[in-house]
Amino acid sequence: MRVLVAGGAGYIGSHTVLALLARGHDVVVADDFSNARPSVMDRLAELAGRPVALEEVDLTDEARTEEVVARSEPDAVIHFAGLKAVGESVREPLAYYRTNLDATFSLLTAMRTHDVRRLVFSSSATVYGDHAPVPYPESYEPLAAASPYGRTKVMIEQVLTDVGLADPDLRIALLRYFNPVGAHASGRLGEDPQGVPNNLVPYVAQVAVGRRDRLQIYGDDYDTPDGTCLRDYIHVEDLAEGHVAALEHLEAMATPVRAFNLGSGRGTSVRELFDAFCAAVGRPLEAEVVGRRPGDLPAYWADVTRAADELGWRATRGLEEMVADVWRWQSANPDGYPRERAGQHPDVTPA
Ligand code: WQD
Numbered sequence: 001m002r003v004l005v006a007g008g009a010g011y012i013g014s015h016t017v018l019a020l021l022a023r024g025h026d027v028v029v030a031d032d033f034s035n036a037r038p039s040v041m042d043r044l045a046e047l048a049g050r051p052v053a054l055e056e057v058d059l060t061d062e063a064r065t066e067e068v069v070a071r072s073e074p075d076a077v078i079h080f081a082g083l084k085a086v087g088e089s090v091r092e093p094l095a096y097y098r099t100n101l102d103a104t105f106s107l108l109t110a111m112r113t114h115d116v117r118r119l120v121f122s123s124s125a126t127v128y129g130d131h132a133p134v135p136y137p138e139s140y141e142p143l144a145a146a147s148p149y150g151r152t153k154v155m156i157e158q159v160l161t162d163v164g165l166a167d168p169d170l171r172i173a174l175l176r177y178f179n180p181v182g183a184h185a186s187g188r189l190g191e192d193p194q195g196v197p198n199n200l201v202p203y204v205a206q207v208a209v210g211r212r213d214r215l216q217i218y219g220d221d222y223d224t225p226d227g228t229c230l231r232d233y234i235h236v237e238d239l240a241e242g243h244v245a246a247l248e249h250l251e252a253m254a255t256p257v258r259a260f261n262l263g264s265g266r267g268t269s270v271r272e273l274f275d276a277f278c279a280a281v282g283r284p285l286e287a288e289v290v291g292r293r294p295g296d297l298p299a300y301w302a303d304v305t306r307a308a309d310e311l312g313w314r315a316t317r318g319l320e321e322m323v324a325d326v327w328r329w330q331s332a333n334p335d336g337y338p339r340e341r342a343g344q345h346p347d348v349t350p351a
Contacts (some may be wrong), residue, residue: 001118001247002026004072006059006107007080009036011191012122012180012239014044016078018189019240020247021048028072030065031081032058035194037337043188059103062110069110076118076247079107082152085198086126086295089149100152101159108163118250119172120243123157125232125263125302126150127176135303138176138259146295157259164256171250178232178263178302180239182322183329190329191236192336200270201233201323204277205330207285214286217270218293230267232301235317235325238264245313263302264315273319280323 003020007013008029014036020027029041029052045051055068059081069077082100083089089096104121111119128136129144143154157174164170181201183190196212197203206212220227242262278285308314 001075002028002073003247004028004030004069004074004077005080006030006077006103007036007082007122008078009033009038009040010080012177012236013078013080014040014189015184015236015240016080016243017044017052018047018184019237019244021052023244023248025244025247028053028055028074030055030057030059030068030072032056034058035083037192037339038341039338040189042342043337047184047186047188059106060099062106065106066110066113069107069114069116073114074116076120076250077107077111077116078120078243078247079104080122082122084149086147086149087198089147089152093148096148096152097155101155104156104159108159117167117170118247119160119170120246120250121156121160121172121174123174123176123259124150124153125176125178125261125300127154127157128300130297132300134300135265136261136300137303138261138306161257168256170256171253172257173246173250173253174257174259175242175246176259176261176302177239178234178261180236181233181326182235182237182317183325184237185325185328187325187328187332190326190333192333200273201277201326204274204285205326208277208281208327209330209334211334214288215274216290217274217287218290218296220271220289221292222298224269224299226269226271228270229296230269230299230301232263232266233268233273233319233322234262234264234315235322237325238262238315238317242307242311242313242315245307245311249311258310260307260311261302261304262307262315263304265302265304267299267301268319273323276319277323277327280320280327
């Protein structure tokens, strides 16, 4: 299939681009590099053995988005584009609602104009809110989220559900990610947060390379086996393969819209993860226990039966592999991606 990957230069998007190419799909990346480095495209070309087509575009611009869809003539769209920092979304809610919703509206409008009826959307386990039973089942309702970021995901799921009801020929997979971690096994692609990392694994990785002094563990007095929170960490390469499985399943879907959890199906504590990371690095790292972070839930993980039964997909990479791959990436790229691109490729479409 020919796939337009919106947000394809980002952390999960870039890994998915490689997984798509490995399965013989044809890819066009659409990204504005607002939260990704252009040099990701060099790394993708290097790993793919050929340049990857790029459309540099702000997807909230409806006219430009329409041109991109017209030019790239995709069979399907995978939509990763959006803002994703929970804390920032509380401070800048309007930016989150505007960016995440407008980008989706532009894509949906352009897809309708050009008769593209296959979509895979990046949703999040955050849509289960505070009350869903663990492990979280996709059938749980009502969806709710505790942050503006999370509410953009709930809203977009609702928009896509309504759009699917109005056009029964659409096929849309809503992929609810748990906690994506890990990096490409080559050490050439990984997570490169701008500023102080908000999430556990990139923070520990920066402690390991000396960019941060110590990890702060947010609370060890939860009602969990070691007192720290449990989360469902999933290797980004498993996640990328989950997108390919969902894309290839769209045609067989019995209903226009279907949600799938992408997780490992098991809970890992902050301490277990930290200890595994120290083991991968081969020396102890510093950590201190501080107070709970407001809004954190004690423990949740995914019910993975639907993805296994319907997509034929399940996560295969364990904790050791996740942290080893993060360490390989972070130690080889202590400051993340290069700021500049090595060079423009001849088939890259100019902005
Ligand atoms: C994991 C665990 C923290 C940092 C968030 C969003 C979610 C999704 C992924 C998507 C928790 C603990 C963390 C630190 C710590 N976002 N922790 N010290 O909160 O499960 O999920 O990111 O785009 O929507 O809510 O992930 O990595 O922040 O935290 O002790 O410095 O690590 O308390 O238990 P979270 P996280």
